[in-house]
Amino acid sequence: MAPHVSVVLPVFNAAATVARAVASVRAQTFGDWELIVVDDGSTDGTGEVLRTCAAAEPRVRVIERRHEGLVPALNAGLAAARGEFIARMDADDECLPERLAEQVGFLRAPANAAVGLVSCLVEFGGDGRANEGYARHVAWINSLVTPEQVALNRFIESPLAHPSVLFRCELVERLGAYRDGAFPEDYELLLRWMDAGVRVAKVPRVLLRWADSPGRLSRTDSRYSAEAFFRMKAEWIAREVQRVGGGKDVWVWGAGRPTRKRAAWLEQHGVAIGGYIDVDATKITAALGGTGRPVITPEELPALNDVFVLGYVGTRGARDYDRAVLCAHGYVEGRDFLMCA
Template sequence: MSALSVLLPVRNAVTTIARAVASVQAQTWTDWELVVVDDGSTDGTRAWLRAAARAEPRLRLIEQPAQGIVAALNAGLAAARGRFIARMDADDECHPERLAVQTAFLADHPTIGLVACRVGYGGDRSVQAGYAHHVDWQNGLVTPDQIALNRFVESPLAHPSVMFRREVVERHGGYRDGDWPEDYELWLRWLEAGVAMAKVPRELLTWHDPAGRLSRTDPRYGPEAFFRVKAGYVAREVGRLRGPDPEVWIWGAGRPTRKRAAMLTEHGVRIVGYVDIDPRKTGNRVGGVPVIGPEALPPPGSIFVLGYVGKRGARETTRAALTQRGYREGRDFLMGA
């Protein structure tokens, strides 16, 4: 049995699969199996993989009709034999020391259930500046506290960069199918269950950004899907911090923010007011609740605030304003966008 299984689902990636497999074969850590799940490829990927499996005994090919990414991932999890499981995608590249560094990290930190790494952005920063900014944001989250506190902003981990313990899957379950990004739902569920996650502060994977990737073409990876899936997790976390039937103030009174924050009410959260820096909005009432400026916030401990403004730079402004007023992140407020 290998100490490590690398799980790689693939469909129609004949132009990139050789590069991805070669990057695993080039690892300094050699005790691995590469579990490749071909999910109904029709472009020559499967033929290439069959030939590669004949030449590389550590490559285990699972063939299935097209069932989708979640079915492919769970088929791979069921087949994986390693104590640790690393993710990999068919259009990305591992750096040579990735598996060695992450395996050593998990061996040295028994309380950590999952470790990711920083990733290099393999796209055009001038064309896809928003996604590049997201990669930079992710790379800044390294410690378990940073990852946990920012988990409701966006996915704090690049999916193909993670390695986790098999026991975490056995205890808390694998991927779930639904109208949400399957990796983000998994991180939220595991974090809620108390799984500590960290990140090696080294760039150990190149995360490519092709135009046809699922996160660009499938509505399950759109902004509204992220807000839907995290609403229940946010509500439960606020309930844990504030007790049943929690009341919250939402930072941000614009229509998109209110629409997304309203998803929380379906999970028992009561929005009692909005905070906004725009003087044209303060002093009004929206949906029957007041809109106040930051200067009118009650003292820390008396209310709970969720930062739901997604405009670039607004999160940092919101966090700084609340911190300056004595609010403590994770106790008095959380960032949700």
């Protein structure tokens, strides 16, 4: 009989941590699971560790493959999954004992029938002082719980820790699995599924210890660079603007060079930019060099219903200010403006 949950765990050269990750799945209070560990051609003894784990636990299935990379390994795990629900995990993370029980219970609750993917709060498994920026990121994603909060903030950064997700298997069949390319595969899948109407929520409890190891791909792989994130999400921002903007002129909050570069990617997806908004008086002009578009102050915001605003400021404090100003002018987030960076 097929298990209710398939946990998919890709691994490459993680002999030092994977046994702990497997043990955290074995310690779950929800017992109807299979753990599919996809060994992506490890060369450090990971295979031996996994074979020992599988010998001790019949619910652990190990798939050994030649080294092809994370996305092929992930999709091999999805193809082998038999569960109604699929949970993701990485080899250096740890599930807390109630994780599967809480997340399965959430998706089975009648009130959450429209939710397709559920995450949770996560514990930062690194040095918060040495890696203060990442610790702030964890605090930020933990502040986003409801489907509305997740949806409104999804274009700033990924609003969840991907190893913390559990989703309905039918989403893979209907909307496709992970895609390989010069972009973060987990964020791309999330934006693609949400663009298709998938509602995303979180269990408001810490259920995963999220590691912050020096070798994690987000630190070492160019697919996870800041520019790769901006370039990839431009397509999905453009689609959302075209869906809710109703043909309005699009204005971008932020007129600096990095912002204009990122806005140019939007234009490649059919978004016509009417002008820019900036608090820096030195940037205010009737025709910004290289663009020919005006830069105005927040006090000169165009009339409500005439434009759709995209906030591209990079710092959270400035983002809060921009939101407050727009709301004070009657703009409604999600209808009249979105924060994107």
